[in-house]
């Protein structure tokens with residue numbers, strides 16, 4: 001009978017242990033977990049914080065007792081693995097009473113996960129600063145909320161930071177979120193991240209982008225976050241969510257090969273540099289399928305899959321091997337879904353690539369309730385899918401998953417046109433947005449459509465932004481801007497009942513937008529504009545101005561102005577017809593003769609092509 005020891009009893013570790021039991025009924029399988037819970041739903045913690053998951057017990061998927069009864073696993077909680085002796089094949093563990101013990105193994109699986117990064121800023125150890133990684137973390141934060149905490153600052157606007165901000169807002173707190181990168185959700189491109197920032201504002205979250213926290217001061221027991229730009233944010237609690245780093249000190253001490261950043265190097269069987277030790281999950285490095293970057297992909301799916309692969313390998317090989325991850329991920333931010341797969345513009349670096357965009361309804365536009373989604377697709381000159389991202393209220397996850405599947409299957413962008421996707425009006429469109437991305441990409445690859453992406457900030461001296469909307473388009477709201485008192489879906493529904501939602505002429509967002517945009521008014525910094533007073537307008541100007549990080553969809557028009565106007569009129573007519581549905585704004589940059597760029601603010605969201613079905 002062989003003994004397999006697993007260090008870490010959550011995503012990757014528990015997947016490995018459970019799979020191994022099925023493959024080897026006679027093995028002794030010992031799972032060592034330093035925390036009091038195993039197999040808990042860490043991805044569910046934000047929803048426990050918000051109260052959407054009401055019962056703490058719902059997060060605890062299995063207990064040591066149930067795992068012993070159903071799978072015959074020996075699960076030791078409150079037990080820390082403190083050392084590995086690869087030569088003797090022994091792990092040293094320290095149990096709840098502090099007693100040390102050495103456990104021999106034939107195979108060892110490391111699934112210790114990651115540490116939350118703690119930036120070296122003064123005051124980071126303030127007792128009201130907490131990460132959100134474990135059930136006790138969530139218990140503590142919920143306790144503070146129940147005791148009357150009213151203000152929260154979330155440091156870091158990645159997945160967990162955004163989920164935490166949403167959860168605390170749902171719970172009724174005033175929330176500020178601080179992101180040192182130029183925009184929230186830095187893993188996606190800036191142009192789509194702008195929608196996320198808008199959504200946060202809409203729901204009353206105070207967003208600070210492009211600025212880091214400098215210190216956390218203590219004012220009579222209350223943490224006060226001081227930002228590098230001098231902003232001071234008093235809080236009753238601070239959530240620290242600025243990234244993770246692999247938890248690999250045991251592996252390092254055991255002499256296993258690590259990357260420079262400290263992630264455990266594994267092969268496609270999840271085996272480390274020691275033939276008797278496997279490693280899975282956030283502590284390990286994978287080679288990204290698109291960029292080739294060797295780094296951890298800290299997501300639950302690769303961790304679970306890695307556990308299964310490691311178990312197959314331990315049980316005798318012949319199983320599936322770990323594919324290179326695409327990093328497919330999805331997150332909800334209030335009413336928005338944001339999803340991505342593959343590489344972002346930033347992670348593609350200097351590599352040449354094309355980008356196409358679609359702004360389309362999530363189902364047939366004539367069927368009630370169509371929600372506009374914004375999709376973009378990066379691909380190379382050979383038509384290889386490099387990455388895709390989407391933002392919208394409905395159907396985004398499905399589209400990104402389709403593209404992720406296509407990318408995994410080696411399909412080219414123009415193959416997306418031929419996908420055999422399901423369609424009925426409540427669910428999609430006969431030309432699904434994914435197929436439309438494929439059609440535009442096909443036009444680019446075949447040379448029928450030439451694109452031009454400006455690189456670097458737009459120069460107001462040489463750039464004119466011309467707003468070409470017609471009066472009907474002018475009155476439409478680009479994106480919703482609700483009152484700060486909104487509290488998530490319930491509040492949104494209430495707002496709808498009050499008639500202040502998008503598209504309502506009496507709505508606040510619409511009138512705010514009317515104030516902020518005028519036909520023919522220049523929008524670039526340095527140019528006077530009545531509407532530049534508001535946040536929304538400043539953001540739009542900034543987005544226009546900062547074109548390096550926020551690429552623009554560009555289409556070269558025939559150099560004659562009449563050709564441009566025709567094109568614009570065509571779009572304008574389409575948009576006018578669709579205005580009652582979900583108008584969205586798109587910024588197009590058109591190369592101009594004479595070195596001047598003409599930036600067009602156009603309503604977008606129209607279906608590409610006709611063919612109502």
Ligand SMILES: Cc1cc2nc3c(=O)[nH]c(=O)nc-3n(C[C@H](O)[C@H](O)[C@H](O)COP(=O)(O)OP(=O)(O)OC[C@H]3O[C@@H](n4cnc5c(N)ncnc54)[C@H](O)[C@@H]3O)c2cc1C
Nearest residue numbers: 008010011012033034043081112113281282298299300303
């Ligand atoms: C709040 C939150 C929300 C998330 N949401 C999502 C999501 O929506 N989608 C998604 O894909 N991913 C999400 N993730 C990420 C996902 O949970 C992780 O990628 C995944 O859990 C990693 O699995 P793992 O097995 O490597 O580590 P973990 O699941 O973190 O498990 C590691 C365990 O090892 C234990 N351990 C570490 N060292 C030792 C030691 N020396 N001795 C004993 N025990 C040890 C730790 O206590 C820990 O319980 C989320 C993570 C968090 C924290």
